[in-house]
Amino acid sequence: MSASTWALVPLKSSERAKSRLAGALDAEQRRRLFFSLAERVISALTASKSVDAVAVVTSSHKVAAFARSIGAVPIMQEADVGMSPALDLALQILQTMQPQRVLMVPGDLPLITARAVDAIFEAQLSSEHVVLAPDRRREGTNALLCSPPKVLAPRFGADSFARHLSAARSAGIATSVIESEELALDLDCVDDLDYLRSQGSDRSKNLLVPVHAPLHAALVG
Numbered sequence: 001m002s003a004s005t006w007a008l009v010p011l012k013s014s015e016r017a018k019s020r021l022a023g024a025l026d027a028e029q030r031r032r033l034f035f036s037l038a039e040r041v042i043s044a045l046t047a048s049k050s051v052d053a054v055a056v057v058t059s060s061h062k063v064a065a066f067a068r069s070i071g072a073v074p075i076m077q078e079a080d081v082g083m084s085p086a087l088d089l090a091l092q093i094l095q096t097m098q099p100q101r102v103l104m105v106p107g108d109l110p111l112i113t114a115r116a117v118d119a120i121f122e123a124q125l126s127s128e129h130v131v132l133a134p135d136r137r138r139e140g141t142n143a144l145l146c147s148p149p150k151v152l153a154p155r156f157g158a159d160s161f162a163r164h165l166s167a168a169r170s171a172g173i174a175t176s177v178i179e180s181e182e183l184a185l186d187l188d189c190v191d192d193l194d195y196l197r198s199q200g201s202d203r204s205k206n207l208l209v210p211v212h213a214p215l216h217a218a219l220v221g
Protein backbone atom coordinates (compact mmCIF):
# COMPACT_ATOMS: atom_id res chain seq x y z
CA MET A 1 0.00 0.00 0.00
CA SER A 2 1.30 3.48 -0.68
CA ALA A 3 -0.16 6.63 0.84
CA SER A 4 1.34 10.06 1.04
CA THR A 5 -0.05 11.13 4.41
CA TRP A 6 0.10 8.65 7.27
CA ALA A 7 -1.13 9.05 10.81
CA LEU A 8 0.75 7.04 13.41
CA VAL A 9 -0.57 6.06 16.85
CA PRO A 10 1.60 4.31 19.47
CA LEU A 11 -0.38 1.93 21.66
CA LYS A 12 0.97 0.09 24.69
CA SER A 13 -0.23 -3.35 25.68
CA SER A 14 -3.73 -2.90 27.11
CA GLU A 15 -2.82 -4.63 30.40
CA ARG A 16 -0.11 -2.08 31.16
CA ALA A 17 -1.79 1.07 29.85
CA LYS A 18 -3.27 3.87 31.91
CA SER A 19 -1.42 2.77 35.05
CA ARG A 20 -1.53 6.28 36.50
CA LEU A 21 -5.32 5.95 36.71
CA ALA A 22 -5.07 2.92 39.01
CA GLY A 23 -6.22 5.02 41.98
CA ALA A 24 -9.52 5.84 40.26
CA LEU A 25 -10.30 2.94 37.91
CA ASP A 26 -9.88 -0.80 38.34
CA ALA A 27 -7.93 -2.90 35.85
CA GLU A 28 -10.97 -3.78 33.73
CA GLN A 29 -12.13 -0.14 33.59
CA ARG A 30 -8.65 0.96 32.58
CA ARG A 31 -8.51 -1.69 29.85
CA ARG A 32 -11.91 -0.60 28.50
CA LEU A 33 -10.92 3.04 28.71
CA PHE A 34 -7.70 2.32 26.81
CA PHE A 35 -9.60 0.67 23.92
CA SER A 36 -12.30 3.35 23.86
CA LEU A 37 -9.74 6.12 23.71
CA ALA A 38 -7.76 4.31 21.03
CA GLU A 39 -10.92 3.80 18.98
CA ARG A 40 -11.78 7.46 19.28
CA VAL A 41 -8.32 8.59 18.17
CA ILE A 42 -8.10 6.13 15.26
CA SER A 43 -11.65 7.00 14.11
CA ALA A 44 -10.92 10.73 14.13
CA LEU A 45 -7.70 10.19 12.16
CA THR A 46 -9.42 7.89 9.66
CA ALA A 47 -12.25 10.39 9.17
CA SER A 48 -9.88 13.30 8.52
CA LYS A 49 -9.89 14.33 4.89
CA SER A 50 -6.14 14.83 5.01
CA VAL A 51 -5.13 11.38 6.26
CA ASP A 52 -4.65 8.61 3.70
CA ALA A 53 -3.83 5.78 6.11
CA VAL A 54 -3.49 5.16 9.83
CA ALA A 55 -0.84 2.91 11.39
CA VAL A 56 -0.66 1.67 14.97
CA VAL A 57 2.66 0.61 16.49
CA THR A 58 2.32 -1.90 19.29
CA SER A 59 3.91 -4.96 20.86
CA SER A 60 0.50 -6.50 21.61
CA HIS A 61 -1.16 -8.92 19.18
CA LYS A 62 -4.50 -8.16 20.85
CA VAL A 63 -4.06 -4.44 20.23
CA ALA A 64 -2.88 -5.12 16.66
CA ALA A 65 -6.02 -7.19 15.94
CA PHE A 66 -8.18 -4.42 17.39
CA ALA A 67 -6.39 -1.81 15.25
CA ARG A 68 -6.86 -3.92 12.14
CA SER A 69 -10.57 -4.39 12.92
CA ILE A 70 -11.13 -0.64 12.73
CA GLY A 71 -9.10 -0.10 9.59
CA ALA A 72 -5.61 0.74 10.89
CA VAL A 73 -2.40 -0.95 9.76
CA PRO A 74 -0.56 -2.59 12.67
CA ILE A 75 3.23 -2.31 12.96
CA MET A 76 4.63 -4.82 15.44
CA GLN A 77 7.45 -4.07 17.88
CA GLU A 78 9.04 -6.65 20.17
CA ALA A 79 8.29 -5.03 23.52
CA ASP A 80 7.01 -1.80 25.05
CA VAL A 81 10.18 0.26 25.07
CA GLY A 82 8.62 3.71 25.39
CA MET A 83 6.66 5.96 23.09
CA SER A 84 9.51 7.61 21.16
CA PRO A 85 11.47 4.39 20.43
CA ALA A 86 8.18 2.82 19.24
CA LEU A 87 7.60 5.80 16.93
CA ASP A 88 11.22 5.70 15.68
CA LEU A 89 10.78 2.06 14.70
CA ALA A 90 7.42 2.70 13.01
CA LEU A 91 8.80 5.70 11.09
CA GLN A 92 11.63 3.52 9.81
CA ILE A 93 9.13 0.93 8.57
CA LEU A 94 6.78 3.53 7.08
CA GLN A 95 9.73 5.03 5.21
CA THR A 96 9.51 2.13 2.75
CA MET A 97 6.14 3.59 1.66
CA GLN A 98 7.83 6.95 0.98
CA PRO A 99 5.21 9.03 2.78
CA GLN A 100 5.25 12.79 2.23
CA ARG A 101 4.33 13.45 5.85
CA VAL A 102 3.47 11.65 9.08
CA LEU A 103 1.21 12.85 11.89
CA MET A 104 2.00 11.28 15.29
CA VAL A 105 -0.77 11.28 17.89
CA PRO A 106 -0.90 9.52 21.28
CA GLY A 107 -3.84 7.16 21.67
CA ASP A 108 -5.41 8.84 24.68
CA LEU A 109 -7.08 12.06 23.49
CA PRO A 110 -10.78 11.84 24.51
CA LEU A 111 -11.91 15.04 22.77
CA ILE A 112 -10.19 14.57 19.42
CA THR A 113 -12.32 15.04 16.28
CA ALA A 114 -11.68 14.74 12.56
CA ARG A 115 -12.15 18.51 12.31
CA ALA A 116 -9.34 19.08 14.80
CA VAL A 117 -7.12 16.72 12.82
CA ASP A 118 -7.94 18.61 9.61
CA ALA A 119 -6.91 21.84 11.36
CA ILE A 120 -3.44 20.42 12.05
CA PHE A 121 -2.89 19.94 8.32
CA GLU A 122 -4.31 23.38 7.55
CA ALA A 123 -1.59 24.83 9.80
CA GLN A 124 1.09 23.28 7.57
CA LEU A 125 2.21 26.14 5.36
CA SER A 126 5.06 24.60 3.37
CA SER A 127 6.25 21.17 2.28
CA GLU A 128 9.03 21.27 4.92
CA HIS A 129 7.14 22.07 8.06
CA VAL A 130 6.41 20.91 11.60
CA VAL A 131 3.07 21.40 13.34
CA LEU A 132 2.78 20.90 17.11
CA ALA A 133 -0.29 20.70 19.35
CA PRO A 134 0.53 21.08 23.07
CA ASP A 135 -1.44 19.50 25.88
CA ARG A 136 -3.51 21.76 28.14
CA ARG A 137 -0.55 22.26 30.49
CA ARG A 138 1.75 23.09 27.55
CA GLU A 139 4.08 20.33 28.77
CA GLY A 140 3.37 17.37 26.51
CA THR A 141 2.82 17.14 22.77
CA ASN A 142 -0.56 15.78 21.70
CA ALA A 143 0.08 15.95 17.96
CA LEU A 144 3.30 16.18 15.97
CA LEU A 145 3.09 16.58 12.19
CA CYS A 146 6.40 16.10 10.41
CA SER A 147 6.64 16.97 6.75
CA PRO A 148 8.71 15.26 5.45
CA PRO A 149 8.63 12.49 8.09
CA LYS A 150 12.32 12.78 8.97
CA VAL A 151 12.31 16.55 9.39
CA LEU A 152 12.27 16.19 13.21
CA ALA A 153 12.87 13.15 15.41
CA PRO A 154 10.04 12.49 17.90
CA ARG A 155 11.05 13.34 21.46
CA PHE A 156 7.97 12.42 23.46
CA GLY A 157 8.17 12.22 27.25
CA ALA A 158 8.52 14.86 29.96
CA ASP A 159 8.37 18.44 28.64
CA SER A 160 8.16 17.20 25.08
CA PHE A 161 6.37 20.32 23.83
CA ALA A 162 9.28 22.61 24.78
CA ARG A 163 11.80 20.07 23.49
CA HIS A 164 10.02 19.60 20.13
CA LEU A 165 9.68 23.36 19.74
CA SER A 166 13.29 24.18 20.52
CA ALA A 167 14.65 21.32 18.40
CA ALA A 168 12.57 22.51 15.43
CA ARG A 169 13.57 26.13 15.95
CA SER A 170 17.25 25.46 16.38
CA ALA A 171 17.22 23.36 13.21
CA GLY A 172 15.58 26.28 11.40
CA ILE A 173 12.47 24.29 10.46
CA ALA A 174 9.28 26.24 9.79
CA THR A 175 7.01 25.42 12.74
CA SER A 176 3.40 26.12 13.65
CA VAL A 177 1.77 25.61 17.02
CA ILE A 178 -1.92 24.83 17.01
CA GLU A 179 -4.03 25.54 20.09
CA SER A 180 -7.08 23.32 20.12
CA GLU A 181 -9.38 22.28 22.95
CA GLU A 182 -10.09 19.09 21.08
CA LEU A 183 -6.43 18.14 21.06
CA ALA A 184 -5.31 19.60 24.38
CA LEU A 185 -6.65 16.93 26.74
CA ASP A 186 -4.84 13.63 27.19
CA LEU A 187 -6.12 11.31 29.90
CA ASP A 188 -3.05 10.64 32.02
CA CYS A 189 -4.01 11.15 35.64
CA VAL A 190 -7.03 11.49 37.89
CA ASP A 191 -6.90 15.24 37.42
CA ASP A 192 -7.48 14.75 33.69
CA LEU A 193 -10.48 12.49 34.39
CA ASP A 194 -11.90 15.20 36.66
CA TYR A 195 -11.30 17.79 33.95
CA LEU A 196 -13.18 15.66 31.41
CA ARG A 197 -16.06 15.16 33.84
CA SER A 198 -16.10 18.93 34.48
CA GLN A 199 -16.81 19.50 30.81
CA GLY A 200 -20.45 18.78 31.74
CA SER A 201 -22.48 15.63 31.62
CA ASP A 202 -24.39 16.62 28.44
CA ARG A 203 -21.22 17.27 26.56
CA SER A 204 -19.68 14.14 27.94
CA LYS A 205 -22.77 12.11 27.01
CA ASN A 206 -22.93 13.48 23.47
CA LEU A 207 -19.25 12.89 23.13
CA LEU A 208 -19.07 9.40 24.48
CA VAL A 209 -22.41 7.73 23.66
CA PRO A 210 -23.25 5.64 21.72
CA VAL A 211 -19.96 5.03 19.90
CA HIS A 212 -17.93 5.29 23.06
CA ALA A 213 -20.30 3.69 25.51
CA PRO A 214 -17.50 1.88 27.40
CA LEU A 215 -15.59 5.13 27.87
CA HIS A 216 -18.75 6.83 29.06
CA ALA A 217 -19.45 3.97 31.45
CA ALA A 218 -15.92 4.10 32.82
CA LEU A 219 -16.22 7.81 33.42
CA VAL A 220 -19.71 8.25 34.75
CA GLY A 221 -20.96 4.71 35.41
Ligand SMILES: Nc1nc2c(ncn2[C@@H]2O[C@H](COP(=O)(O)OP(=O)(O)OP(=O)(O)O)[C@@H](O)[C@H]2O)c(=O)[nH]1
Nearest residue numbers: 010011012017018019020057080081082086106107
Ligand atom coordinates in the same frame (compact mmCIF):
# COMPACT_ATOMS: atom_id res chain seq x y z
N1 LIG B 1 3.83 1.19 21.11
C1 LIG B 1 4.04 1.78 22.29
N2 LIG B 1 3.21 2.76 22.70
C2 LIG B 1 3.46 3.32 23.91
C3 LIG B 1 4.53 2.93 24.73
N3 LIG B 1 4.50 3.68 25.86
C4 LIG B 1 3.44 4.50 25.75
N4 LIG B 1 2.79 4.29 24.57
C5 LIG B 1 1.61 4.97 24.06
O1 LIG B 1 1.92 6.35 24.00
C6 LIG B 1 0.78 7.13 24.33
C7 LIG B 1 1.07 8.03 25.53
O2 LIG B 1 1.50 7.21 26.61
P1 LIG B 1 1.10 7.53 28.10
O3 LIG B 1 0.45 8.84 28.25
O4 LIG B 1 2.31 7.27 28.93
O5 LIG B 1 -0.06 6.47 28.34
P2 LIG B 1 -0.05 5.19 29.19
O6 LIG B 1 1.28 4.55 29.03
O7 LIG B 1 -1.22 4.39 28.84
O8 LIG B 1 -0.25 5.71 30.68
P3 LIG B 1 0.56 5.32 32.01
O9 LIG B 1 0.60 3.83 32.12
O10 LIG B 1 -0.25 5.94 33.09
O11 LIG B 1 1.93 5.95 31.84
C8 LIG B 1 -0.35 6.13 24.59
O12 LIG B 1 -1.07 5.95 23.39
C9 LIG B 1 0.40 4.87 24.97
O13 LIG B 1 -0.37 3.70 24.73
C10 LIG B 1 5.40 1.88 24.25
O14 LIG B 1 6.35 1.46 24.91
N5 LIG B 1 5.10 1.35 23.03
Ligand SMILES: O=C(O)[C@H](O)COP(=O)(O)O
Nearest residue numbers: 140141142156157160186
Ligand atom coordinates in the same frame (compact mmCIF):
# COMPACT_ATOMS: atom_id res chain seq x y z
O1 LIG C 1 4.38 14.67 25.19
C1 LIG C 1 4.17 13.51 25.36
O2 LIG C 1 5.04 12.72 25.73
C2 LIG C 1 2.77 13.03 25.01
O3 LIG C 1 1.80 14.00 25.26
C3 LIG C 1 2.39 11.79 25.67
O4 LIG C 1 2.74 11.85 27.01
P1 LIG C 1 1.66 11.84 28.16
O5 LIG C 1 0.37 11.34 27.55
O6 LIG C 1 2.24 10.89 29.15
O7 LIG C 1 1.58 13.25 28.62
